[in-house]
Amino acid sequence: MLHPIAENLSKINLFKNLTIEKLESIIKSKNSEIKDYKKKEIIFFRGQKFEYLLVLIFGEVITEMNDFNGKVVQVERIKAPSLLAPGFLFNSKNCSPVDILADSRVTILKLEKSYILQLCKDNDEFLENFLKIVSNKLTFLSEKLYLNSLKTIKEKIIFYLISLYNSQNKANEIILPISLEELSHLFGVARPSLSREFINLEKEGLIMKNNNKIKILNKEELLLNKE
């Protein structure tokens, strides 16, 4: 029977397609460590050096930073199983921009940085998975940065649909590759406001939305409708 830690590890993209033996050897390696935290305990301080890749096996964490007045701003809530801040592990500053706090009982698998490099070299899938994860985060942030410069939710939706249209072979039926929930994070807007705006675009006869399928009814008019 699969060990519950190995089972949750296998659900994370980075470890996808690794054999059960490999997963178990990672967990038992002398370069890895399993650590439990209580609710409210700090797992990682901002500015602390990254020596390990942190893998959230069980529980929930929140990442926080302080604004000028010391007021805490919650950045993100992350549920297991998931990697924690994998994109920052190899940066030159080598430190976390946020605090990571346990928001329930939490189990973390800590993998030494040098061990991650070793896994990349020994294992094609692992290397490609890691590069894909970091690259996807970069693409997400870069889109988010551009979307931030657009003022209305309508503008954001139209920009997003047009870029999907361009990348999906310019077919009039577009597939949303992420959920509305994820899209609202990308846009930095509330989920209900996003749904409302999709309904407005339908009412105006510009698009037709059916779950994750969106039909562009009038591309020229859509492009003019940015306000």
Place this chain on the structure above:
Amino acid sequence: MLHPIAENLSKINLFKNLTIEKLESIIKSKNSEIKDYKKKEIIFFRGQKFEYLLVLIFGEVITEMNDFNGKVVQVERIKAPSLLAPGFLFNSKNCSPVDILADSRVTILKLEKSYILQLCKDNDEFLENFLKIVSNKLTFLSEKLYLNSLKTIKEKIIFYLISLYNSQNKANEIILPISLEELSHLFGVARPSLSREFINLEKEGLIMKNNNKIKILNKEELLLNKE
């Protein structure tokens, strides 16, 4: 004597510390290709699939995207020697978010994606360099995204100085790790406005700036001065 292409390749962080023999073998590999472009020629279309890592060996390029009205927005000007969009090479969409145009006579070294993976596996330095480059870009964008949410240049400078203060062992003298030019890109503001704001902060007696060294004269007051 070092081949001029190998010489420029050696100046790029990704290829740092590789032997001359290694650099020459990369250039001559059957997995790489050298291509010249004239000024105004398109090197890469938005939405085109990434099959290669593009290395700018000679010349200058600009990256562009269109806004809603088809108006061209210049995103970045990149001078040789430099990698082009390395962070997007392994994303799931596997395509470029921008057009890349030659802005002079340009020489590009194209390295097949599978060859990059091979180089990562064969060469510790190359793997670490590649991860560091992508990770640094991610850190840059993530800071930029936060800085964007701050309204005034003064707020941006103070936030930036305080995060340097925290990451540089809380010493009162901070070292700016990037030039004012790069800092103005990070903030998304004009270089002269940035300099003016630094002078204002000096006049107010909050900091003292000497080239890349900044002394925080009054941290408590600095934190209060966000407007």
